[in-house]
Amino acid sequence: MVRWEPGTxxxxxxxxxxxxxxxxxxxxxxxxxxxxxxxTERTFYRHYAxxxxxxxxxxxxxxxxxxATIAAQPDGTTPLAAVAAALDAVGPFFDSRRxxxxxxxxxxxxxxxxxxxxxxxxxxxxxxxxxxxxxxGVGESxxxxxxxxxxxxxxxxxxxxxxxxxxxPFNSFAQAALDDLREQVPSxx
Amino acid sequence: MVRWEPGTxxxxxxxxxxxxxxxxxxxxxxxxxxxxxxxTERTFYRHYAxxxxxxxxxxxxxxxxxxATIAAQPDGTTPLAAVAAALDAVGPFFDSRRxxxxxxxxxxxxxxxxxxxxxxxxxxxxxxxxxxxxxxGVGESxxxxxxxxxxxxxxxxxxxxxxxxxxxPFNSFAQAALDDLREQVPSxx
Numbered sequence: 001m002v003r004w005e006p007g008t009x010x011x012x013x014x015x016x017x018x019x020x021x022x023x024x025x026x027x028x029x030x031x032x033x034x035x036x037x038x039x040t041e042r043t044f045y046r047h048y049a050x051x052x053x054x055x056x057x058x059x060x061x062x063x064x065x066x067x068a069t070i071a072a073q074p075d076g077t078t079p080l081a082a083v084a085a086a087l088d089a090v091g092p093f094f095d096s097r098r099x100x101x102x103x104x105x106x107x108x109x110x111x112x113x114x115x116x117x118x119x120x121x122x123x124x125x126x127x128x129x130x131x132x133x134x135x136x137g138v139g140e141s142x143x144x145x146x147x148x149x150x151x152x153x154x155x156x157x158x159x160x161x162x163x164x165x166x167x168x169p170f171n172s173f174a175q176a177a178l179d180d181l182r183e184q185v186p187s188x189x
Numbered sequence: 190m191v192r193w194e195p196g197t198x199x200x201x202x203x204x205x206x207x208x209x210x211x212x213x214x215x216x217x218x219x220x221x222x223x224x225x226x227x228x229t230e231r232t233f234y235r236h237y238a239x240x241x242x243x244x245x246x247x248x249x250x251x252x253x254x255x256x257a258t259i260a261a262q263p264d265g266t267t268p269l270a271a272v273a274a275a276l277d278a279v280g281p282f283f284d285s286r287r288x289x290x291x292x293x294x295x296x297x298x299x300x301x302x303x304x305x306x307x308x309x310x311x312x313x314x315x316x317x318x319x320x321x322x323x324x325x326g327v328g329e330s331x332x333x334x335x336x337x338x339x340x341x342x343x344x345x346x347x348x349x350x351x352x353x354x355x356x357x358p359f360n361s362f363a364q365a366a367l368d369d370l371r372e373q374v375p376s377x378x
Contacts, residue, residue, distance in 0.1 A: 080373050119308040145345055145369050152337040160330070180334050184269050185374040 009047060009057070011037040013100065016054040020107040025051075025114060052117070055104055058097070059121055063128045065090055070132035079138045083129060083150035084178055087157065091171035094161065105162045126151045153177045198236060198246070200226040202289065205243040209296040214240075214303060241306070244293055247286070248310055252317045254279055259321035268327045272318060272339035273367055276346065280360035283350065294351045315340045342366045 015036035019028040030051050034044045048054050069086040077085070094101060108114045129147035134140060157173035164173070204225035208217040219240050223233045237243050258275040266274070283290060297303040318336035323329060346362035353362070 078373070116305040116309050119312055120305050123308055141345070141349070141365075142369055142373060145341070145366060146373055148341040148345060149338060149370070149373075152334070152341055156330070156334055156337060176330075177334060180331055181338070182374060184267070184331060184335055184338075185371060 008037075008039065008043065011039065012044060012047060013054055013057065016051065017100070017103045017107065020055075021103065025107055025111045052114075055107065055114070056117075056121065058093075062090060062093060063125055065093060066125065067128050067132040070129065071135065073136075077136075079133050079136075079142060079146040080149070082133065082136065083146055083153075084174075086129070087150065087154060087174040087178070088171055090154075091169060091174065094158070094170040098167065101162055122151055122155055125154070149181070153181065197226075197228065197232065200228065201233060201236060202243055202246065205240065206289070206292045206296065209244075210292065214296055214300045241303075244296065244303070245306075245310065247282075251279060251282060252314055254282060255314065256317050256321040259318065260324065262325075266325075268322050268325075268331060268335040269338070271322065271325065272335055272342075273363075275318070276339065276343060276363040276367070277360055279343075280358060280363065283347070283359040287356065290351055311340055311344055314343070338370070342370065 012033060016028070016033045019032050019036055023032075028051060030044050031041055033051060033054070034041045037044075048057070066086045066089075069089040070082045073082040073085055108118055126144075126147045129150050130140075130143045133143035133146060138146070153174060156177045157170060160173045160177075161168070161170045201222060205217070205222045208221050208225055212221075217240060219233050220230055222240060222243070223230045226233075237246070255275045255278075258278040259271045262271040262274055297307055315333075315336045318339050319329075319332045322332035322336060327335070342363060345366045346359060349362045349366075350357070350359045
């Protein structure tokens with residue numbers, strides 16, 4: 001139903017980021033964003049329900065990629081290995097949008113409301129991963145545990161990646177977090 | 190500075206829980222809570238900044254207990270073993286307030302706003318644990334990882350404990366989650 005206008009999403013996202021950086025998230029309206037992008041408010045609302053949506057764009061795509069990668073692993077793959085494969089699969093998603101992610105992170109860091117919504121999104125991602133593991137026959141409590149650990153690894157890797165001055169790829173942080181987990185866990189006995 | 194009135198906190202907590210259950214969190218005011226407890230609003234505000242505070246009462250005590258237990262572990266204790274000791278130490282804290290915790294959980298489950306605040310509190314607890322591990326000389330990224338895993342274990346154990354019809358002790362769920370983690374992690378190789 002949405003009439004496609006080339007570059008519209010990118011223009012709205014860029015305008016929103018600029019304004020959030022300049023005036024703060026709370027101080028920016030949808031009308032401001034549309035005007036900065038040279039578009040109408042009506043066009044904005046064709047693509048996004050509200051100003052917050054501009055920032056979370058892509059998060060459903062990400063959750064779907066996690067779930068699909070877990071589902072695609074061969075039979076016999078352990079739950080953690082399936083989650084590790086999913087962490088590997090999402091790397092290019094982030095690396096391809098690094099400048100957006102870095103600026104977005106700055107906006108989120110400046111708003112407690114947005115930080116809480118980010119945590120809620122990570123919690124929802126945990127649910128998605130647990131469900132994907134459950135569909136592979138992993139028992140409920142193990143699925144929840146491994147999903148939670150997987151999202152923890154993701155969160156840590158993302159935090160390090162987004163603040164890395166050298167701009168190293170996402171996967172190098174995910175792999176390091178996973179190696180660190182393997183080193184830390186069995187050492188308790 | 191606070192004039193102590195025996196049973197005041199318990200009366201306010203019970204009144205708040207009853208009203209949150211009856212009218213919902215959003216539909217309850219501080220005036221309602223004070224009236225139900227047979228106290229004045231002024232007395233309420235001597236103890237709590239707002240109606241949310243009634244629900245989070247105890248969370249700083251909990252974070253302090255986690256941190257103190259981690260700090261008290263002998264030299265050479267691995268980071269995960271220190272976190273496991275802390276999970277063990279907080280068990281009695283929960284078991285002693287089981288009825289309150291169960292009702293509180295029902296109130297939180299009914300409010301998205303309260304759920305987001307709970308997640309924010311878990312995130313703050315992660316910071317507390319990471320700091321306590323850092324003070325033991327654990328490197329920053331490992332401290333963050335083990336703290337995140339520890340809070341994940343805590344969250345899972347708490348969810349299972351609070352909804353357990355048999356009312357088994359908190360520690361049995363924490364131990365099961367930890368055993369499950371140990372089983373799941375090294376199996377990826």
